Amino acid sequence: xxxxxxTMRAIDHWVGVPLCALVSxxxxxxxxxxxxxxxxxxxxxxxxxxxxxxxxxxILVDPAMRDAQARGAExxxxxxxxxxxxLTLLNTVKPENIFTIDSSGLASLIKDxxxxxxxxxxxxxxxxxxxxxxxxxxxxxxGLCGARRRVGYDIFHGEGLWRxxxxxxxxxxxxxxxxxxxxxxxxxxxxxxxxxxxxxxIHIADSEVRLQQxxxxxxxxxxxxxxxxxxxxxxxxxxTHGQQRLILxxxxxxxLLPQRRWAQARFSELIQALHERFPQDLILITGSxxxxxxxxxxxxxxxxxxxxxFAGQVSFxxxxxxxxxxxxMVTNDSGPGHFxxxxxxxxxxxxxxxxxxxxxxxxxxxxxxxxxxxxPCVSAANHRKTPxxxxxxxxxxxVPQVLEKMTYQLHEADQAKSR
Numbered sequence: 001x002x003x004x005x006x007t008m009r010a011i012d013h014w015v016g017v018p019l020c021a022l023v024s025x026x027x028x029x030x031x032x033x034x035x036x037x038x039x040x041x042x043x044x045x046x047x048x049x050x051x052x053x054x055x056x057x058x059i060l061v062d063p064a065m066r067d068a069q070a071r072g073a074e075x076x077x078x079x080x081x082x083x084x085x086x087l088t089l090l091n092t093v094k095p096e097n098i099f100t101i102d103s104s105g106l107a108s109l110i111k112d113x114x115x116x117x118x119x120x121x122x123x124x125x126x127x128x129x130x131x132x133x134x135x136x137x138x139x140x141x142x143g144l145c146g147a148r149r150r151v152g153y154d155i156f157h158g159e160g161l162w163r164x165x166x167x168x169x170x171x172x173x174x175x176x177x178x179x180x181x182x183x184x185x186x187x188x189x190x191x192x193x194x195x196x197x198x199x200x201x202i203h204i205a206d207s208e209v210r211l212q213q214x215x216x217x218x219x220x221x222x223x224x225x226x227x228x229x230x231x232x233x234x235x236x237x238x239x240t241h242g243q244q245r246l247i248l249x250x251x252x253x254x255x256l257l258p259q260r261r262w263a264q265a266r267f268s269e270l271i272q273a274l275h276e277r278f279p280q281d282l283i284l285i286t287g288s289x290x291x292x293x294x295x296x297x298x299x300x301x302x303x304x305x306x307x308x309x310f311a312g313q314v315s316f317x318x319x320x321x322x323x324x325x326x327x328x329m330v331t332n333d334s335g336p337g338h339f340x341x342x343x344x345x346x347x348x349x350x351x352x353x354x355x356x357x358x359x360x361x362x363x364x365x366x367x368x369x370x371x372x373x374x375x376p377c378v379s380a381a382n383h384r385k386t387p388x389x390x391x392x393x394x395x396x397x398x399v400p401q402v403l404e405k406m407t408y409q410l411h412e413a414d415q416a417k418s419r
Contacts, residue, residue: 003103005256008053008137009383016136017162024164027143031168034148044127044149044190047073048120049093050138051131052101053256056338057179058086060362061131063209064183065092068129071191076125078116078141085316086335089342090212097123113141120145127151129186133173133380134161142166151190153182153380156198160381172198173380179358180209211362214320214342221321224314228325231308232282241325245281245410247274248322248329248345249307250336251298252291257384259353259391260333264294268301269399270330274406275304284326286336287311327413330406337361344416346409348402352393353378353386364412366405370396 003011047068051057058079065075069092077093079086081100087093099116102108120128128145130152132138142150143166154170155162169189174182181204189199225241232239251267253260271283283304287295289312299309314322319336323329323343330348331337333356337349341363348366349356355376356367369375375393378384 003106003109006385008103009385012136012383016140019140020136020162020164020166023140023143024166028165031165042126042148043071044068044073046076046123046125047127047129047190048076048078048123048125048145048147049129049131050078050141052078052080052103052135052138053083053132055083055086055335056359057131058083059089059211059338059341060180060359061183062090062092062212063180064129064187066210066212067184067208068187068190071187073127076123081112086339088317089214089320089339092212116141117144117146120147127190129190130167131183131186134163134383136161136163139163139166149190151186151199153186154198158381161383169195170198171200175358175379177204177358178209178360178362180362184208209362211341213344216321216324216343220318221324224318224321225325227313228282228284228310231310231313235305235308237282237306237308239282245278245328245413246326247278247281247283247406247410248286248310248326248331249274249283249298250286250329250331250334252287252294253332253334257353257378257386259386259388260351260394261391262332262350262394262397264298265301266397266399267298270402270406271298271302271304271307273399273403275302275306277403277407278410279306281306281327283307284310286322286329328406328409330402333359337365338363341365346413348405348409350394350397350402352391352397353388364409366409368397368401368405369393372396 075093076097078099081102084100099119101112125147127149128142128147130138130142150167151169152167153173171186171189184204185200188202285295285299292311295309295311299307319339320343323340323345326345328346333351333354338361340347341361346364349361351367351369360367370393372393377386377388
């Protein structure tokens with residue numbers, strides 16, 4: 001049985017706080033001894049990024065990783081096993097430099113954590129960047145992995161999630177700039193020659209947020225195209241790629257924050273509206289294999305023949321080919337909005353409990369948000385946990401609003417093809 005999100009939050013609090021308190025004096029003592037012998041002026045050579053729980057962050061951190069790579073560092077990554085596929089979309093980190101922790105049970109979590117502490121020393125990791133927003137678990141991994149230079153976010157004088165003395169280079173998390181820029185500020189702190197309090201006293205231009213595009217295997221592209229045509233034929237639909245457009249509708253969002261979901265009924269209504277406006281185009285309702293029933297309800301309620309249940313039809317590695325073949329996608333604020341950014345696909349992303357100002361896709365994307373007085377209600381300071389049980393912020397987004405942005409994105413896709 002997998003560990004629930006709330007259980008992991010509870011462990012992070014009730015176990016993380018005393019462990020940070022217990023380990024902090026030891027880490028501080030070791031740092032003091034090391035600093036008295038050798039000043040911390042070396043340039044990072046083997047740099048480990050830690051981001052366990054968010055698949056989308058593996059895309060958003062890519063500009064920061066490439067920046068570190070350009071500075072001469074060899075990259076390593078620590079991530080939950082269930083999320084590790086996200087690192088294969090751009091392959092910035094070599095597979096042998098990725099360590100995964102199995103979070104499906106408490107025993108496997110503890111076992112792999114201990115294995116990691118050995119592995120990090122075997123690899124000679126000299127610098128760690130903790131990408132998590134104040135997680136005590138990742139802070140402990142950072143403090144105990146043996147790296148001399150340890151970088152991450154600190155609360156300083158603010159109220160928040162205390163993490164002890166696990167970090168040597170403390171960066172101010174800025175809730176007013178996009179997360180990609182926050183990640184770039186961590187890399188700057190890792191390579192800085194002088195200590196700043198707080199890091200990072202730099203301006204990060206928009207031009208520095210450059211996302212690499214995925215390399216698309218022509219054979220994978222052909223496989224996905226044939227699968228779409230086969231499924232269409234079985235449903236009695238004539239579809240030829242290039243003659244009709246392909247519209248993706250991704251109605252689900254992870255259990256990490258279910259308040260991000262636009263209602264199933266709204267997605268069904270949107271599919272009806274899309275078909276009415278673009279009757280020749282094919283609509284694929286996407287999702288994982290585990291989301292088949294959720295997607296099927298959306299499809300059945302829509303009652304549109306040219307809308308097909310495509311849940312589980314492609315592997316994670318086949319997402320870039322699918323996105324490359326498609327013209328536009330609408331999705332809740334979830335992984336696909338970020339995964340599609342490594343392709344030319346134009347998207348419309350629906351936001352509620354979180355804000356696109358911080359977590360918007362860096363691809364060809366339009367964000368829709370109701371901008372309620374209570375939004376965003378999740379942040380780094382509350383472990384991204386909200387008391388809200390009635391996501392009015394998502395309910396306030398209307399089908400005509402989404403249809404308008406989808407229509408615009410389809411027009412832009414057509415214009416791009418004609419150039």
